[in-house]
Amino acid sequence: MYLTVKQAAEKWGINERRVRLLCQENRIEGLKKEGKKYMIPENASKPSDLRGKRVLKTNINKKIDFSTYRKNYPDINGYFGKYGGSFVDPKLQKCMTEIYNAYLTICKSSKFINELREIRHHFQGRPTPIYHCERLSNYLGKVQIYLKREDLNHMGAHKLNHCMGEALLAKYMGKTKLIAETGAGSHGTAVATAAAYFGLKCDIYMGEVDMEKQAPNVARMRILGARVIPVKFGTRTLKEAVDAAFENYVKETKDAFYCIGSVVGPHPYPLMVREFQEIIGREAREQFKEMTGELPDCVCACVGGGCNSIGIFEAFLNDPVKLVGVEPMGKGKAPGENAASITFGKEAILHGFKSKVLVNEKGEVCDAYSIASGLDYPSVGPEHAFLHDIGRVEYESVTDEEALEAFKLLCRLEGIIPALESAHALAYAIRVARTCHSGSILVNLSGRGDKDVDHVIKKYPQILE
Numbered sequence: 026m027y028l029t030v031k032q033a034a035e036k037w038g039i040n041e042r043r044v045r046l047l048c049q050e051n052r053i054e055g056l057k058k059e060g061k062k063y064m065i066p067e068n069a070s071k072p073s074d075l076r077g078k079r080v081l082k083t084n085i086n087k088k089i090d091f092s093t094y095r096k097n098y099p100d101i102n103g104y105f106g107k108y109g110g111s112f113v114d115p116k117l118q119k120c121m122t123e124i125y126n127a128y129l130t131i132c133k134s135s136k137f138i139n140e141l142r143e144i145r146h147h148f149q150g151r152p153t154p155i156y157h158c159e160r161l162s163n164y165l166g167k168v169q170i171y172l173k174r175e176d177l178n179h180m181g182a183h184k185l186n187h188c189m190g191e192a193l194l195a196k197y198m199g200k201t202k203l204i205a206e207t208g209a210g211s212h213g214t215a216v217a218t219a220a221a222y223f224g225l226k227c228d229i230y231m232g233e234v235d236m237e238k239q240a241p242n243v244a245r246m247r248i249l250g251a252r253v254i255p256v257k258f259g260t261r262t263l264k265e266a267v268d269a270a271f272e273n274y275v276k277e278t279k280d281a282f283y284c285i286g287s288v289v290g291p292h293p294y295p296l297m298v299r300e301f302q303e304i305i306g307r308e309a310r311e312q313f314k315e316m317t318g319e320l321p322d323c324v325c326a327c328v329g330g331g332c333n334s335i336g337i338f339e340a341f342l343n344d345p346v347k348l349v350g351v352e353p354m355g356k357g358k359a360p361g362e363n364a365a366s367i368t369f370g371k372e373a374i375l376h377g378f379k380s381k382v383l384v385n386e387k388g389e390v391c392d393a394y395s396i397a398s399g400l401d402y403p404s405v406g407p408e409h410a411f412l413h414d415i416g417r418v419e420y421e422s423v424t425d426e427e428a429l430e431a432f433k434l435l436c437r438l439e440g441i442i443p444a445l446e447s448a449h450a451l452a453y454a455i456r457v458a459r460t461c462h463s464g465s466i467l468v469n470l471s472g473r474g475d476k477d478v479d480h481v482i483k484k485y486p487q488i489l490e
């Protein structure tokens with residue numbers, strides 16, 4: 026007696042696509058094929074997971090109990106091991122303490138939680154789906170690539186997840202204005218959206234170089250009613266935008282709330298932004314299991330400041346799943362040519378927190394560079410530095426060129442234009458798919474690429490070939 030693909034899928038508790046794949050890989054004992062129809066012996070057992078034999082091995086640190094990790098990290102002072110903390114002047118520290126106290130009381134109240142849940146569902150359009158890239162996977166080999174579609178979040182990026190949370194907190198605290206920095210403009214657009222939603226004023230600081238590169242997002246912020254303030258010093262990119270935003274926030278702390286753009290900054294921001302972004306991983310873990318009957322072998326995400334990656338990783342920390350953060354190697358390994366802060370960074374303090382920072386021999390902060398404006402930051406969230414040191418998350422890097430190839434492949438094979446930032450995570454998945462025999466990778470597609478198309482066509486016209 027034989028089963029059809031559908032019957033086998035029901036028996037094994039996995040979806041039909043997965044069974045068809047197992048058939049194609051010839052991994053079912055006694056399998057027959059008649060024409061296009063697979064015939065699966067009734068007594069065949071579900072093929073064992075190849076995880077152990079795959080190149081995709083998980084590295085769970087046994088010294089840390091990940092079932093209680095969220096409660097223990099960060100500690101009460103905002104430390105993840107030796108990273109994190111709050112290194113700001115006393116005036117700003119008073120604001121950080123006020124925000125932390127408000128976070129612990131307001132954000133943990135059922136009223137706040139329910140309001141944010143409603144906003145996420147009805148305004149943001151959550152949950153965002155999981156998507157199986159069949160054409161891309163088949164084109165590359167046998168590894169199956171899946172996307173968590175944060176590009177389908179309202180406004181086209183994951184940033185709104187924490188901005189709606191931060192802005193809601195600002196409203197509860199009686200603030201009337203949001204201040205933020207932005208690199209790619211995704212965070213600025215999300216803050217401008219949240220400000221419009223809650224009826225708050227909004228100032229966004231953005232480097233002049235990024236304003237030109239990401240012009241569509243500048244227009245969106247302005248249309249939404251935000252003031253976009255050009256930052257004209259230094260490299261005129263993200264680091265200086267943070268400097269300028271902080272400098273101006275200090276002058277108006279009574280009425281304004283600083284909406285930080287990632288899991289960076291002084292405590293409690295890395296904790297607060299992580300918790301608002303965790304929705305990505307929580308949804309993705311359930312959705313992936315429902316779609317395939319198992320967990321992915323690997324989850325990867327690009328790392329700028331690190332919030333989309335922390336957001337998806339957190340749900341998988343206690344699972345036998347390989348987690349990979351993908352850093353921008355830009356044009357090369359030389360200082361100033363990349364923004365790979367985990368790979369090349371040294372322990373230092375920048376923007377009020379301790380983490381890995383790109384510094385020169387004199388300890389001065391180096392310029393950072395990436396084709397993706399949202400990734401060219403010379404440091405990284407302190408939790409990433411910690412997860413790297415304990416070995417739970419691996420960090421790989423991808424060049425501009427690899428990111429552009431991934432950008433093009435996703436456009437042409439799946440009809441999805443990814444943000445250049447997200448294309449870095451995809452480029453890593455593509456690299457693995459070309460070298461591994463089997464397995465599944467879930468890529469966090471943090472945003473859509475509409476903001477990048479003008480710049481890409483102008484600078485890299487070969488993309489149209």
Ligand SMILES: Cc1ncc(COP(=O)(O)O)c(C=O)c1O
Pocket residue numbers: 182183208209210211212286287288327328329330331332333334398399400444446447471472473
């Ligand atoms: C679409 C997109 N993905 C990723 C990032 C990087 O930020 P993070 O590492 O905090 O997720 C940005 C930053 O602007 C972005 O716009």
